Amino acid sequence: MNSISTKNAVVHFNSQAYKELNNYIKTTKPSKIFILVDTNTHDLCLPQFLEQLESNDIIVEVMEMPNGEDHKTIDICSGVWEALSEYNADRKSLLINLGGGVVTDLGGFVASTYMRGIAYINMPTSLLAMVDASVGGKTGVDLGALKNQVGIVNEGEMVGIDTSFLNTLPQNEMVSGFAEMLKHGLIYDKVYWNTLTHLENLDISDLDKLIYDSVVIKNKVVTEDPKELGLRKILNFGHTLGHAIESYFLENADKTPLLHGEAIAIGMLLETYISTKTCGLSEKELHIICEGILKTFAKVDINKQDQDLIINLLKYDKKNSHGIVKFVLLEAIGQPKIDCEVSNELILEAFDYYLAL
Numbered sequence: 001m002n003s004i005s006t007k008n009a010v011v012h013f014n015s016q017a018y019k020e021l022n023n024y025i026k027t028t029k030p031s032k033i034f035i036l037v038d039t040n041t042h043d044l045c046l047p048q049f050l051e052q053l054e055s056n057d058i059i060v061e062v063m064e065m066p067n068g069e070d071h072k073t074i075d076i077c078s079g080v081w082e083a084l085s086e087y088n089a090d091r092k093s094l095l096i097n098l099g100g101g102v103v104t105d106l107g108g109f110v111a112s113t114y115m116r117g118i119a120y121i122n123m124p125t126s127l128l129a130m131v132d133a134s135v136g137g138k139t140g141v142d143l144g145a146l147k148n149q150v151g152i153v154n155e156g157e158m159v160g161i162d163t164s165f166l167n168t169l170p171q172n173e174m175v176s177g178f179a180e181m182l183k184h185g186l187i188y189d190k191v192y193w194n195t196l197t198h199l200e201n202l203d204i205s206d207l208d209k210l211i212y213d214s215v216v217i218k219n220k221v222v223t224e225d226p227k228e229l230g231l232r233k234i235l236n237f238g239h240t241l242g243h244a245i246e247s248y249f250l251e252n253a254d255k256t257p258l259l260h261g262e263a264i265a266i267g268m269l270l271e272t273y274i275s276t277k278t279c280g281l282s283e284k285e286l287h288i289i290c291e292g293i294l295k296t297f298a299k300v301d302i303n304k305q306d307q308d309l310i311i312n313l314l315k316y317d318k319k320n321s322h323g324i325v326k327f328v329l330l331e332a333i334g335q336p337k338i339d340c341e342v343s344n345e346l347i348l349e350a351f352d353y354y355l356a357l
């Protein structure tokens with residue numbers, strides 16, 4: 001698979017990723033190499049990664065953080081900054097982030113701020129991190145319940161995607177990442193959407209090329225609109241209601257939290273229904289989309305009281321401006337429309353439609 005050039009970096013795949021990484025190290029000669037992993041990627045990905053790293057006389061230190069979104073915090077950053085300092089990391093050191101989106105977001109932020117910025121490379125190991133977090137240079141951490149509230153946009157030196165890491169990724173995490181791939185199809189490419197929804201199962205041999213296509217789509221969108229003034233907003237399809245649903249299930253003790261992609265899948269179904277009512281999306285495509293998403297994502301019960309509280313959470317959406325909630329909707333599969341206003345009544349109607357599916 002050919003490499004993909006982003007604004008300031010290149011995404012390399014599989015064996016090429018290691019070749020380029022080793023070349024990068026040979027030519028730039030970092031003073032030390034630090035590898036940030038979480039509990040799981042330490043055990044499941046690090047051995048394979050170290051095997052591919054060509055031996056040279058550069059010291060390699062491994063830093064491990066606990067896994068999970070709960071640990072995407074400034075406290076953990078402090079721990080990593082301190083570890084870098086204790087191990088005498090200097091401005092010529094290199095940080096390699098080997099993990100899911102939590103490790104790549106947090107590690108990217110640590111590298112962008114340690115000594116006012118050192119070089120870093122992302123090696124995403126989850127499907128979500130490969131197809132979504134790998135491009136765009138967004139780094140950062142959560143501030144309490146506020147996701148990605150503190151951070152900086154700064155692309156690393158390169159991204160290496162080794163899809164064989166997915167062999168150990170739990171199935172629910174695979175499904176979660178798949179939601180973002182479906183989104184890429186819906187907002188950009190009908191043919192891609194068709195291919196994804198006709199897959200028999202999420203097998204890595206099929207996914208290889210599809211992951212590549214998703215990175216291409218995300219990169220096209222981000223490159224055409226680096227400052228998020230227009231086109232890039234289409235990446236938020238399913239995310240306005242999806243984020244509110246994700247937060248609601250996370251903060252409500254009676255509910256089992258949903259993974260990001262699981263919440264986004266519900267958001268996409270609701271926003272698709274709204275699209276037929278306001279943007280001319282055909283009934284035919286509404287059915288195709290619902291069927292395509294429900295093939296992979298089980299329905300979740302959301303009662304009337306939940307619905308009101310979810311709608312209340314929309315006011316915290318980071319993409320709002322001047323207090324107005326703006327949706328990305330679909331005119332057709334592959335044809336998004338940004339900056340749409342939607343009434344609460346229509347959102348409630350969309351929940352009714354979802355529950356009756």
Ligand SMILES: NC(=O)c1ccc[n+]([C@@H]2O[C@H](COP(=O)([O-])OP(=O)(O)OC[C@H]3O[C@@H](n4cnc5c(N)ncnc54)[C@H](O)[C@@H]3O)[C@@H](O)[C@H]2O)c1
Nearest residue numbers: 040067068100101102125126128129132133138165168169
């Ligand atoms: N920067 C961006 O543009 C961007 C885009 C999308 C999401 N994100 C961020 O990414 C995060 C979500 O990413 P995520 O879903 O990868 O979460 P994650 O990093 O928490 O990974 C999910 C789980 O899978 C485990 N895991 C990762 N790779 C594994 C492997 N190969 N085998 C076994 N287990 C493995 C992790 O340890 C973790 O328990 C969120 O914080 C989100 O804000 C960032």
Ligand SMILES: [Zn+2]
Nearest residue numbers: 180239260264
């Ligand atoms: Zn998302």
